[in-house]
Amino acid sequence: MIIGAGECGGRAALALRDLGFEGPVTLVGDEPHLPYERPPLSKEAMTGEAPAIKTITTDALLAERSIRHIHSVRAAAIDRAAHAVRLSDGSSLSYDKLLLATGSVPRKLPMPGLGGRCVYLRTFNDALAIRAHLSAGNRVAILGGGFIGLELAASARKLGATVTVIEAQPRILMRGVPAEIAEIIHKAHEAEGVKVLTGQGITAIADDGPQVGITLGDGQEVVADLAVIGIGAVPVTALAAAAGLAIDNGIAVDATLRTADPDVFAAGDCCSFPLAVYGGRRVRLEAWRNAQEQGALAARNMLGANEAHAAVPWFWSDQYGLTLQIAGLSDEGRAIVRRDLDDGAFILFHLAEDGRLVAASGIGPGNAVARDIRLAEMLIARRAMPAPEALGSQAVKLKSLLAA
Amino acid sequence: MSDWVEACAAGDIDEEDVMRFDHGGRTFAIYRSPEDEYFATDGLCTHEKVHLADGLVMDDIIECPKHNGRFNYKTGDARGAPVCVNLKTYPVKVDAGKVLIQVG
Numbered sequence A: 001m002i003i004g005a006g007e008c009g010g011r012a013a014l015a016l017r018d019l020g021f022e023g024p025v026t027l028v029g030d031e032p033h034l035p036y037e038r039p040p041l042s043k044e045a046m047t048g049e050a051p052a053i054k055t056i057t058t059d060a061l062l063a064e065r066s067i068r069h070i071h072s073v074r075a076a077a078i079d080r081a082a083h084a085v086r087l088s089d090g091s092s093l094s095y096d097k098l099l100l101a102t103g104s105v106p107r108k109l110p111m112p113g114l115g116g117r118c119v120y121l122r123t124f125n126d127a128l129a130i131r132a133h134l135s136a137g138n139r140v141a142i143l144g145g146g147f148i149g150l151e152l153a154a155s156a157r158k159l160g161a162t163v164t165v166i167e168a169q170p171r172i173l174m175r176g177v178p179a180e181i182a183e184i185i186h187k188a189h190e191a192e193g194v195k196v197l198t199g200q201g202i203t204a205i206a207d208d209g210p211q212v213g214i215t216l217g218d219g220q221e222v223v224a225d226l227a228v229i230g231i232g233a234v235p236v237t238a239l240a241a242a243a244g245l246a247i248d249n250g251i252a253v254d255a256t257l258r259t260a261d262p263d264v265f266a267a268g269d270c271c272s273f274p275l276a277v278y279g280g281r282r283v284r285l286e287a288w289r290n291a292q293e294q295g296a297l298a299a300r301n302m303l304g305a306n307e308a309h310a311a312v313p314w315f316w317s318d319q320y321g322l323t324l325q326i327a328g329l330s331d332e333g334r335a336i337v338r339r340d341l342d343d344g345a346f347i348l349f350h351l352a353e354d355g356r357l358v359a360a361s362g363i364g365p366g367n368a369v370a371r372d373i374r375l376a377e378m379l380i381a382r383r384a385m386p387a388p389e390a391l392g393s394q395a396v397k398l399k400s401l402l403a404a
Numbered sequence B: 001m002s003d004w005v006e007a008c009a010a011g012d013i014d015e016e017d018v019m020r021f022d023h024g025g026r027t028f029a030i031y032r033s034p035e036d037e038y039f040a041t042d043g044l045c046t047h048e049k050v051h052l053a054d055g056l057v058m059d060d061i062i063e064c065p066k067h068n069g070r071f072n073y074k075t076g077d078a079r080g081a082p083v084c085v086n087l088k089t090y091p092v093k094v095d096a097g098k099v100l101i102q103v104g
Ligand SMILES: Cc1cc2nc3c(=O)[nH]c(=O)nc-3n(C[C@H](O)[C@H](O)[C@H](O)COP(=O)(O)OP(=O)(O)OC[C@H]3O[C@@H](n4cnc5c(N)ncnc54)[C@H](O)[C@@H]3O)c2cc1C
Pocket: A003, A004, A005, A006, A007, A008, A009, A028, A029, A030, A031, A037, A038, A039, A040, A041, A042, A073, A074, A075, A076, A101, A102, A103, A104, A121, A122, A123, A148, A236, A239, A267, A268, A269, A270, A285, A286, A287, A288, A289, A291, A314, A315, A316, A317, A318
């Protein structure tokens, strides 16, 4: 049984069948939709006429593979001793193995004054509501200069809205993105006409009429027709916590994604796990590929594979014509080596004290950085210590370093 | 149907690499395998229509540059999430140092 029919839960259910499991598979989700991809919600889905949902499977395929999908229903409580889950419709289901793939939800802005024009973006239904307010001439304020907010800012500009991004930190993308790359993105937004206000705390919000008034730390006021709050996400852990499972910045699991209960696993945005490439440092990732990989890994381990997570974190973001890709966690690095590619694209390689390659962050038009980021990811996985001169020179193919 | 078109010179593609080839309003990807054979597929990923030629070739796999979807470029088979629709493949031959593909 799988709780949470998102990227991770959906992939896990399909993976169980790919692996030849023949017992019953039940996928319970509180959203009314089939499992779908969230990344387009701030990107392509926002700029089309009406947001289209990009599901990762179909009802027909689920039926063909005998996967029972219960939608619009919440798992309300887990009784681990009885191996049963009570659902919000009052029914109860039993399980042999349970996967928690409950994801994360937007962090709430802890301020008074928020009304109906201050919204968050996580679900397809959120996207529909936001899209209805994005039109030429409308004013949109984005609170928080993180990925989702910035992608949404780019999409809103494409639709002709007037956009202001407000970030409390001294720069956008403070977390996980090197300053050099954040600056490129900042400039791209300004060139497209977005007003980016950094180092600006919000002191008050007035949202009780047809528009929102946002008062900033320096006293200026931003007036908007819609305010989208994007200040990070928090893992959905209440269900697990109530069942007595340990929470440590997410549902705590071991390298095989198992909780302290041998029959309960957690994967995707909701869990924290030891990351092998960095000596078992406990992390929680909010990334699409991780949700996929962990869903598949949890499926294997629910069937007894006992396989440890070994992947390198990987993330991408699209804004205007630019794509950013990051492999690894750049905060593990102490030194940076820059490699320039064609068309203004570049990659920053992050090296640890001992010279080990620990992360690579790249930005450029289209998919200019993709191949080298992928090769960097493989080097990171091998704990390689490539010569900085080789990394920095476009003449040296990264593939040749991999062979070394 | 047997319209063979010249795509490039055999030496234009490195071993274990890929090149984009546009023809007649369509786009293809031409591969040279580590065993020095040539293959061709549709040029766009079946997930989000991204040019596969920006991706990475490893053995007989092409990995999409956008979200790492994988295909076997020899057969066109999709190899797992997020891609589930196979790629169309095209016959290829090398003649007098030229790579020809049958775009059909
Ligand atoms: C707008 C947006 C853009 C993004 N862009 C990118 C990107 O460009 N690149 C990238 O790498 N990542 C991106 N992400 C992140 C990526 O989408 C997530 O990492 C991924 O969706 C996580 O999958 P998950 O299955 O763990 O969680 P989710 O997709 O959140 O799924 C969890 C599901 O469980 C349900 N649920 C929770 N509790 C219960 C319960 N008790 N009972 C029943 N159901 C429950 C939730 O409603 C939800 O449907 C983006 C996310 C968003 C929101």
